[in-house]
Amino acid sequence: MTRIPARTFAAALVAALAGCSQQPTSLTRAGLEKIDHIIVIYAENRSFDNLYGLFPGANGIANATPAQYTQIDNDGKPLPYLPPVWKGRDPDPAFPRNLPNKPFRIDAPPINLPLSVATRDLIHKFYPQQEQIDGGKNDRFAAVSDAGGLVMGYYDGSKLPLWKWAQEYTLADNFFMGAFGDSYLNHFWLVCACTPTDPGVPAVQRAQLDSRGWLKRKPESPASALDGPAVFVAGDYSPDGYSLTTAQPGWQPSRTPPAKGGDPRFADPSIHTTPPQTAKTIGDTLSAKHISWVWYAGAWNEALRDGMQDPAAPRQVIYNTAKDSPNFVVHHQPFNYFARFAPGTRDREEHLKDYADLVAAIDKGELPQVAFYKPQGSLNEHPGYADVLSGDIHIAELVTRIRASTLWKSTAIIITYDENGGFWDHVPPPPGDRWGPGVRVPAIIISPYARRGFVDHTQYDTTSILRLITRRYGLEPLPGVRSAMGDLTAAFDFSQ
Structure with missing residues (x-):
């Protein structure tokens, strides 16, 4: 008789129980019909342990074993100390x-950087993250990162406004980013569970991988992580032409300005941009069932005007991190890469709108059935150009506004982070596919029907949001959505 290791059996049992909790029931179907509005708020770049590792009842840092947090050097041996x-x-x-x-702790001695102060950015790319995860050991974060030991930093988030919301409603502590890597790719996974393609990208820009599937290092890359950050070859595109990180769309807003004398709505065609994408999105499936929906973005209207300036004019809004700029981040706007939402289309006018439109819709009680909200860069919590506290306060104030509105009684709010921002987390990602899932991130579910004071241990990823929307409105399932992940219904109690 074959003996099953206790850990393997326990993991299988938990997965089986989680799967049982997600089985469709008439009670759940009837309960979901009480929800008329689903609002998804997508913040930036925080692993679960980085912000919620001290949350009571959650699988946090206190549960991390030495095997889960000890970082190794490039030679596979434990580092004597962090880089x-x-x-x-x-x-x-x-x-x-x-x-x-x-x-x-980042916010404790001897460092003492509070949540109101931004740290530097950290590498969070498609191939390097897979090396950091190292088959689920999560032991190469420090060796791979361009930020060195900062990857192991975390905060006491208990003073954050959203922490209070998580205490009152549901915190999901087993929720993983949809794809390995950065914001660009994870925004696609939020709306289409797909990876953009760019088959015409030159071979020189395509990734060169070693026998493990990891991105090759350049000859000048240090032998030890203690001597300097790793130096990688180009890895923005896969060998077979998938676009993996921070490419620009072919129309405004875009980092690529319009051509001199050309249509100002479009990027200069002489500069390579991501070709218009045609994969099916959640927007397509919602529209097919006549379900109203909008993607709201902070500073969208300002960025449109900024992008259509003369190409020689300096950008005041797009990728501008000056203190008085909203810092509109183009690659956080996934629908702007799809042909269906090109300038001049009806779908663009109906479905891509500004944060001010979201506020007006809430105040009027006229919110669409599905709303996505992406905060402007200065309020999205991204390391390098934004602090945690400002964005957290902004999102919490929006949630307070929703709860005070007439919409509240039939609304479900999902707040999560697009990806981990390069920060370590102790929980290994579950098995998935070529694209992910990646590192664990926080997710908070707020609704009159959300479980109260609950930590949900069900296994989820970003595509779970698509599963919930699809199930609630009876949509055609998107092919990239992972059926092994829960659909978030375990976070609700519709008997309330």
Whole structure:
């Protein structure tokens, strides 16, 4: 008789029970009909442990074993201490050297950086993240990161407004980002559970991988993570022509300006941009069933005007991190890459709108049945150009506004983060497919029907949001959605 290891059996049992909790029932179907509005708020770049690792009742940092947090060097041996926090190629003098090889508080001595202060950005790319995960061991985050030991940093998030909402309603502590890598790809996975294609990209820009499927390093890359951050070859496109990171759309808003004397709504055609995408999105399936929906973006109207300026004019809004700029981030706008939403189309006018339109719709009680909201860059919590606290306050104020509106009694709000931002998390991602899922991220479910004071351990990923929307409105399922992931209904109690 074959003996099943206890850990394997326990994992299988948990997965089986989670699957049972997701089986359709007449009670759940009737309950879902009480929800007339689903609002998805998509913040930026935080692993679960980075913000909610100290949340009571959650699978947090206290549960991490030495095997789950000990970081290894490029030679596979444990690091004697964490690499420096890098500032370029040199250690950042603002951070102490030789931090112990384990998680540490960013907002406590000896670092004392509060949630109101932005840290530097950290690498969070498609291929490097897979190396960081290292088959589920999560032990190469520090060695791969261009930020060195910062990847192991976390906060006490208990003073955050959204923490309070999570305490009152439901926090999902087993929710994973849909795809490996960065925001660009994970925004596609939110709306289509798909990866954009760019078959014409030159071979020189396509990734070169080693026998493990990891991105090759350049000859000058240091032998040890203690001597400097890794230096990789190009990895923005897969060898077979998938676009994996921060490419630009062929129309405004775009980092690519319009051509001199050309149609200002479009990017300069002489500069390579992502070709218009044609995969089916959740927008397509919603529209096919005549379900109203809108993607709202902070500073959308300003960015449209900014993008249509003379190409020689400096951008005031798009990718502008100046203190007085909203910092509109183009690659956080997935529908703007699809042919169906090109300039001049009816779908663009109906479905891509500004944050001010969202506020007006809430106040009038006229919100569409499905609403996505992407905060502007200065309020999205992204390391490097935004702090955590400002964005958290902004989102919490929006939730408060919704709860005070006439919409509240029939609304479900899902707040999550597009990806981990390069930060470590101790929970290994579940098996998936070529594209993900990636690292665990926070997710909060708020509704009159959400379970109260509940930590939901059901296994989810970003495509679970699509599963919930699809199930509620009887839509055609998108092919990339992972059926092994829950559909978020375990977070609700419709008997309330």
